[in-house]
Amino acid sequence: MARHFLLAILLALADSCQEIRVVSKDGGVVVGRSMEFSIPLNSHLVSEPAGTVHEAPLPPNCHGNPVTFTNRFKTISNWNVFAEKWTNSIADGVNEAGVSISILWFKGYAEYLNPADISGVTCGNALPHTKIGAYILAKYESVEEVKKDLENGKFPAIWAGTDLNIVPPIHFNIIDKTGAGIVLEHTKGEGVKWYDNTVGVTTTSPPFPWHMTNLRNYPHLQKSDKGREGFEYSSLGNTYILSQQWTGSGLLGIPGDYTSPSRFVKAATLLSLAPKPATTDEAIVQVFHHMNAADIPYGIVETGSENRVSLTSWIVVKDLSRGCVYYRAYTDLSVKRLCFDDLPWDPAAVKIEGNFSDGFKDSSGDLRPLDSISLD
Secondary structure: OOHHHHHHHHHHHOOEEEEEEOOOOOEEEEEEEEEEEEOOOOOOEEEEEEOOOEEEEOOOOOOOOEEEEOOOOEEEEEEEEEEEEEEOOOOOOEEEEOOEEEEEEEOOOOEEHHHHHHHHHHHHEEEEEEHHHHHHHHHHHOOHHHHHHHHHOOOOOOOOEEEOOOOEEEEEEOOOOOOOEEEEEEEOEEEEEEOOOOOEEEEEOHHHHHHHHHHHOOOOOOOOOOOOEEEEEEEEOOOEEEEOOOOOOOOOOOOOOOOHHHHHHHHOOOOOOOHOOOOHHHHHHHHHHHHOOOOOOOEEEOOOOOOOOEEEEEEEEEEEOOOOOEEOOOOOOOOOOEEHHHHOOEEEEEEEOOHHHOOOOOOOHOOOOHHHHOOO
């Protein structure tokens, strides 16, 4: 019963995740990603060493040993637990070469190869779509390498895998430490498509090209109030100006709801207007603030036939240049970090969510006499 309940949630939800990319003046590339869901996720960050072997199931018309692939690099990825079992697919991750992948919902558009159609020589280079995230982190050190294999047909044939007895509809955003990025989609009626992600934003459905076309509806958004100083009108031969008494008029009309199209427009607009950070550290701070602008507090969004409450379960911020992953959860708002240089030799995991008391520091002991405070 509980399993069917979780399946219903999975089919209806996870519709609001987003990812952004910021490049700093010192060349740092920082990627932020959020996970929106309708139930608290039992999410962990899992580290794996180079040499870790992954195994994928065979399609029904393939026989012999399962397909395997081996990590060329250390990886840090997000694993989720449902019904006391790890899910078959990662939700997000990065490898020590500086390649990031995010898996986001693609409901209503995703379509993968029928596993029954995989046979013969194709069997040795075919994977369920639930393994794409782990495969890319294991094998590639640049977006250019991924594109090359997609273009020359060396990338595995991707068939419809299952996770918790469903075929999860997902697409993929891949970014490397040069800042290059592609969105990889398996779309009904179109097959495998990939698009250069020059805007540095990805959300969920509809397909990436639709989101890019939709941006053309918002050329009026600007950071300045210039030209929007007030409302002018005439009456009985007199001219009146109602001057504005606030700031922010340049962004009047920016979408603020939590639909995927609106989140894409808002994220792309804020990224385009924000100053380029001078350092990678500043980029990390900026990305957290951008992600906070899309945060969904518990209780304000309901979705699905059972009106399940959606919320931002966690945010990860990946420093691709220096090999670190920063993260925060919903209840524990403190920012924590994992770096490749400090990982253990064996696979290990840390739970993302913590306790409320872990999310703040009591600074009572830092209070000093007022007349001793430097005003520099």
